[in-house]
Amino acid sequence: MSKSTPKICSESFLQGAFDVLAIDEQMQHLIRSPHREISFEIPITLGDGSLRVFSGYRIQHDHSRGPFKGGLRYHPDVNREHFEGLAQLMTWKTALVDIPFGGAKGGINCDPRQLSDRELELLTKKLTQRLECVIGPDVDILAPDVGTNPKTMAWIYDAYSLVHGLEPAVVTAKPIQLGGSQGRTAATGRGVALVTSWAADMEGIELEGATVAIQGFGNVGRFAAKFLSDYGATIVAVSDSKGGLYNEDGLNTASLFEAAEKTDRRTSLYDLKVDGQKLDNEALLSLDVDILIPAAMENAITDENAKDVNARMIVEAANVPITCKATNILADSGIPVIPDILANAGGVIVSYLEWVQNRQRYRWDEERVNHELEATLRRAWDAVLERKQKESNTYREAAYLIAVERVKEAIEMRGF
Structure with a gap:
């Protein structure tokens, strides 16, 4: 992330939920803090023979409600602090739509438009080598984000499987031919x-x-x-x-x-x-x-x-x-604002459905996937609307109250 890029803004939204829910200082610190932060360098030889060294990151924020889950971003303006904010955001998103995942985020500070497919494949498979011991179907499941796509996920699937055997559920939004879900x-x-x-x-x-x-x-x-x-x-x-x-x-x-x-x-x-x-x-x-x-x-x-x-x-x-x-x-x-953790949650919902299908080794048709997506998202919308009307707050405030409350309850039930 360049110095001129504003910090990811969710802290004030989070603090507002803490205040309403009367969460004590130590629990606030625990909820905010990432479980694990990983940074690494990836050297590759480009097609013209020159050496380039890229910086990579993976922030695993919370897994109290299930495995870490989050996108992989390839963009020149990213750094550790940037991914910390996005990983935390994924925690609130998965909690709000009530799927059994936590939150994570990561990626590489590169511009994929300036790299060939062969260079991107090499970069992605080296990234997988760096992360293979801290990702997996029950640990941390990756998905595409800015600058990445199903092809990127296929490369990760291949590199991970060379070490751990065929594990399609290590990534979601894969090509259909490799275990991806209809409708993703x-x-x-x-x-x-x-x-x-x-x-x-x-x-x-x-x-x-x-x-x-x-x-x-x-x-x-x-x-x-x-x-x-x-x-x-x-x-x-x-x-x-x-x-x-x-x-x-x-x-x-x-x-x-x-x-x-x-x-x-x-x-x-x-x-x-x-x-x-x-x-x-x-x-x-x-x-x-x-x-x-x-x-x-x-x-x-x-x-x-x-x-x-x-x-x-x-x-x-x-x-x-x-x-x-x-x-x-x-x-x-x-001007009413419908928050990101609700509005764009369709992707992670169907990623969850893809993960479920991979674990079952069974594929659903698109009609069933779309039905499950709409039903899950509708439950989240109804919950936000009910909370908003009950407490006379905004859509965002209601969404954060629900998400933070669910994470806090999971932490307390699991113990320390």
Whole structure:
């Protein structure tokens, strides 16, 4: 993480839950502290013969409710502190949706767009060699995140199996041919769309014809756009790291989705032949729309641009896309925010379902997977809504109260 990148913001949300739940200082310290922190260096010889040394990390935050679970990120702006915040966030997410996992996060400070597939495979298999003694189906289960994908998981599966035998459950979101689950690729975006539909109904927004802007058009943003369009919403703007496209009458989401699916990770939205005028990411965030969905990186909405947000509702498809100060500004503006630990939990739910299938050595059809995803996410939504209405707080505050309470109870029941 570069020095200019804001710290992952969840501490104030966590402290708020501690205060309401009257958790004592020692328990607060225990809940915050990572169980294990791992850092290492990975040297590889690039295709041109030069030597590069990359830094890698894995933060295993909490396993009181089950094995550590969390993504593997390849991005130049990451470090140990960055992953500490994201690992903790995964703990609250798995607790909120009530699946038997804890939280972890890790990755390598590299830019995968600057590496060939062969170089990425070598880097990934060396990472697995560094971690194989502290990961596994009952210890720590990895999944894709920014800069990684099912192919990355296949490489980890292969490298891990050379030492431990065939263990498909060591990673999730694998290719279908290697034990991946039906519906996993679309799961996070599907979950975002489901939660958005329930929240829109609660906030008095008619989803049929509602205008939606989505910042980030990777896997999550693409599928969220697809499913929301299927629900009748009008996707007026989407963007990637290089900029976005806008059409006040609605983008052709089907064409955009199809074109994006056929391109590689180095292709920009600007290169896709879809009708729409260009706009930058800052302009997208300030569009006058019904629903704004930040689905890119952390800290997209800050205290500097929060006052320019004109959406009626925000749904956090990315992890921590809103800084703490911006959260307060949006609250003062009366803009409801559906928190990341609920909105984007579809991915980890189906990762859990994939893990279950791998342990059973049995594959479910996509209809069953999608049914289980929706049922699990709906229970979490109902729990948040009930807590919010009971205690007159925000969606985020209600979500954190539920998650922290469940982790605390698990720690106390297991003992010290």
